[in-house]
Amino acid sequence: MKTLIVSIVLATLATSPAFAISHSYRDKLAKSGCTQVEDAAGTCVNHQAVSDSQTIIKHYDGLKIIWKINESVTVDGKPAAVIESGGYGATWQQGIYKIITYKNHKIAVMKNDQFAGYAK
Structure with missing residues (x-):
């Protein structure tokens, strides 16, 4: 029985959606007008100012x-x-x-x- 429960929990974790970026980081990018690539490359001009x-x-x-x-x-x-x-x-x-x-x-x-x- 324990193996069945462990198997179900592992299967649930393996199939849950994974998000590439957090909601706060996504909001920060949206406000700045930059893309994730620009931010990672350091070429993002901060439009938040x-x-x-x-x-x-x-x-x-x-x-x-x-x-x-x-x-x-x-x-x-x-x-x-x-x-x-x-x-x-x-x-x-x-x-x-x-x-x-x-x-x-x-x-x-x-x-x-x-x-x-x-x-x-």
């Missing part, structure tokens, strides 16, 4: 893009209008430029509806 009320300033080809997170975007001091918003972030338009702001704090620039590059 940027809160939802901070401002990100980036440049692209002479343009100065100021993004007040969850508020507004300006391109060279001129306000941009939100034209689309979704789970990934938002798309803003200012003149011939479309600025795509992502939740991981990247900013893509489109000029005349053509992808131009990422602001740095």
